[in-house]
Amino acid sequence: MRYERPETIVQATHLLAEADSNAFVLAGGTDLLVKMQSDGFEADLVVDIKSIAGMGDVVEADDTFVIGAGVPCAALGENDALVAAWPGVVEAANLIGSTQIQGRCTVVGNLCNASPAADSVPALVAAGAKAKIAGLGGTRMADVLDIPTGPGKTSLKKGEIVEAIVLDKPLARSGDAYLRFIPRTEMDIAVVGVGINLVLDEGGAVQSARIALGAVGPTVILAEDAAQALVGSKLEETALDVMAAACSAASHPIDDKRGTVEFRKQIAGVLARRAARIAFDRAGGN
């Protein structure tokens, strides 16, 4: 195995583009190093991107927050402005792993590892986050929603690196939330995860909504029918019932040791109701 620590994103993309095979980006390493321990996994090249300028920074601009690919999730929880703007995104990122894992794991890594159960991804999708992607031809932007294409698979082309996540500043009267179900109190893989972002109108009714479901399909699911069910409501029971049913209907989970299909579908609706309440409160609704 070869270890490289380039100092520019251009060098990093060239290293990855020119690699014959089995080349990996190393950010926090909390997935990659675990894989490296397993039989049958081979890495010929590891490109550590943390020495590239900006990778370790959360940059707040007038309209956006830019979270570098090397920022450990623990640092998101320490960023008061980000917590105030996108509490659901930060809570989701801070649910990943133990204190020790939080010190290294990154949201970009969580996204590019492409686990269907990634906690931060539904929250990012609900928030409408974008990925800034560097490649040989320059930089492009893509919706976070479009990055995972299946378990362990992404739409990134050879040589491409997600260098940052870009979140717009939240709109007035908006709020986000993320909830997941696990059978213990912490440090487990989501059986179901739900991210919600609500924007209210001046009268306090839902003007627009985004609901993203995790761990109930091969990739994160944007539940558009469920979101539509909340528009115009103040989360009255009837609207919540329709929304929860639409979440269950949008879910296409597998049966595994952590949850059955039936259970996961139902829980998607239950969590969505609760997350919607939290997001509504945060948006200032009552």
Add this chain to the structure above:
Amino acid sequence: MSSIAVSTTINGDDVEFLCRADETLLDVLRNRLGLLGAKEGCGTGDCGACSTIVDGRVVCSCLVLGAEAEGRTIETIEGMANGSELHPLQAKFIEHAALQCGICTPGFLIAAKALLDVNPEPTEEEIRYWLAGNLCRCTGYDKIVRAVQDAALEMRGERA
């Protein structure tokens, strides 16, 4: 496989070592530098026995490459006592019998130190959440939590 030359700071000392690209920081500490305090319980980030502080954050050294140590500041259990004077956490672990076989202990001490560095007055719940990535097969955790609480109290100077 060629070796990588790494310069780093460990427990306040400048340290240089050579390692292979696929060697973890835990392997380097134990096998190349003779720092045997950090333990390998799992090698996959699940047990916390290898806990080490890198640039102020507690991490699993089994999930860090040795090569990544370049230019960083690392704290291990070997640097915790001040000469022969134990750190209050170490003293309280002994006083409260917060260890039996001791395999998990360096990891708990490093993680607890990292907690008290940022939060000198943690609640029991905060201690339990913070230390949830450190597994112990012997003590049942209660004595560990008490020892951390007592050490925090002493370090705040609220009781000798």
